[in-house]
Amino acid sequence: MRLSSFLYFAGFGLKTIFLKEKKPILGTIILTDKCNLSCKHCSVNNKIAKIYPYEQIRQEMKTLYDMGVRILFFCGGETFMWQDGDKTLNDLVKEAKTMGFMIVNAVTNGTFPIDLPEADLILLSLDGDKIRHNEIRGDTYDTIMDNISKAASDNICFYMAINQINKNTIESVCQKAHELKNVRAVSFNFHTPYPDTKELALSKAEKEECCHTIIKMMRKGQPVFNLKSAFPYIIENSFPTPCYQCVVIENGKISTCGRCIEVEGLCEKCGYFFVAEYTLLFSGNIKIIFDMLKTYLKYI
Ligand SMILES: C[S@@+](CC[C@H](N)C(=O)[O-])C[C@H]1O[C@@H](n2cnc3c(N)ncnc32)[C@H](O)[C@@H]1O
Numbered sequence: 533m534r535l536s537s538f539l540y541f542a543g544f545g546l547k548t549i550f551l552k553e554k555k556p557i558l559g560t561i562i563l564t565d566k567c568n569l570s571c572k573h574c575s576v577n578n579k580i581a582k583i584y585p586y587e588q589i590r591q592e593m594k595t596l597y598d599m600g601v602r603i604l605f606f607c608g609g610e611t612f613m614w615q616d617g618d619k620t621l622n623d624l625v626k627e628a629k630t631m632g633f634m635i636v637n638a639v640t641n642g643t644f645p646i647d648l649p650e651a652d653l654i655l656l657s658l659d660g661d662k663i664r665h666n667e668i669r670g671d672t673y674d675t676i677m678d679n680i681s682k683a684a685s686d687n688i689c690f691y692m693a694i695n696q697i698n699k700n701t702i703e704s705v706c707q708k709a710h711e712l713k714n715v716r717a718v719s720f721n722f723h724t725p726y727p728d729t730k731e732l733a734l735s736k737a738e739k740e741e742c743c744h745t746i747i748k749m750m751r752k753g754q755p756v757f758n759l760k761s762a763f764p765y766i767i768e769n770s771f772p773t774p775c776y777q778c779v780v781i782e783n784g785k786i787s788t789c790g791r792c793i794e795v796e797g798l799c800e801k802c803g804y805f806f807v808a809e810y811t812l813l814f815s816g817n818i819k820i821i822f823d824m825l826k827t828y829l830k831y832i
């Protein structure tokens with residue numbers, strides 16, 4: 533991370549903590565809800581199966597930038613399915629950088645060739661060892677591994693949503709991240725139980741066991757892009773929600789924190805680690821602040 537970006541984020545953090553501001557810094561643009569997969573745990577794919585046009589996405593970038601957002605995520609649906617004429621996801625990343633976003637990331641299922649060298653991080657969903665991943669995501673594991681080996685850059689971070697199907701495969705995903713030269717780390721979430729996927733949720737005891745495993749992996753030197761100090765709050769679901777420093781925009785509609793804010797009662801069961809990490813950070817939790825500095829400077 534550049535020193536200028538680091539100083540900007542530090543200033544934003546101090547203002548948010550001490551002036552109790554609720555301005556956003558992290559924004560996500562949904563490029564499309566279209567997807568080539570239909571994963572067992574996902575409730576957001578192919579609702580209207582639309583790819584939003586380039587001009588609209590560019591305008592949404594500008595809207596987020598003007599709101600103060602400097603960390604931008606492109607998400608979907610499947611982000612690599614986004615295209616408008618000769619414009620691709622790569623053009624959107626370049627455009628975002630030119631516009632002034634300091635960190636630009638994309639989330640993908642990894643089934644398309646991975647050519648996004650200018651993104652800071654490519655969050656690539658890997659949901660377990662080959663058997664469990666394929667059980668959740670269809671027969672995609674080998675294609676993904678092939679795409680990773682041919683990727684244009686080493687800015688990949690695995691993104692695993694831990695649920696009832698894959699809860700015993702945390703070590704295997706960490707080991708893969710450690711082995712593959714184009715993969716920097718693993719970032720975990722727990723399953724967020726939308727009404728149609730409630731049965732995949734983990735109990736408190738199961739979350740505790742998973743966090744123990746993740747800590748064990750961290751101690752072994754495996755690359756984990758999460759904050760250990762947030763785990764007790766994540767296990768108990770006792771972190772503040774929603775995250776006022778995060779916004780999502782889809783087809784012109786802006787939501788605080790996530791699109792899921794509209795699902796009644798979901799925030800109390802939120803499994804997204806970034807929500808815990810950001811809300812605790814901006815509430816001035818000292819352990820989280822130091823943990824975040826150490827972790828972010830290592831992987832971005
Ligand atoms: C909706 S997908 C979109 C990007 C891309 N298609 C992918 O799969 O990475 C973004 C991320 O959300 C995760 N996800 C989907 N439903 C979830 C849920 N209910 N709880 C936690 N994570 C979830 C996916 O596993 C994926 O890592």
Ligand code: SF4
Pocket residue numbers: 567568569570571574575576577608609610641
């Ligand atoms: S690949 Fe991503 S968007 Fe598509 S179904 Fe799976 S989790 Fe949902």
Ligand code: SF4
Pocket residue numbers: 724773774775788789790791792793794798799800801802803804807
């Ligand atoms: S806190 Fe609520 S709105 Fe935010 S990601 Fe979690 S469930 Fe969604």
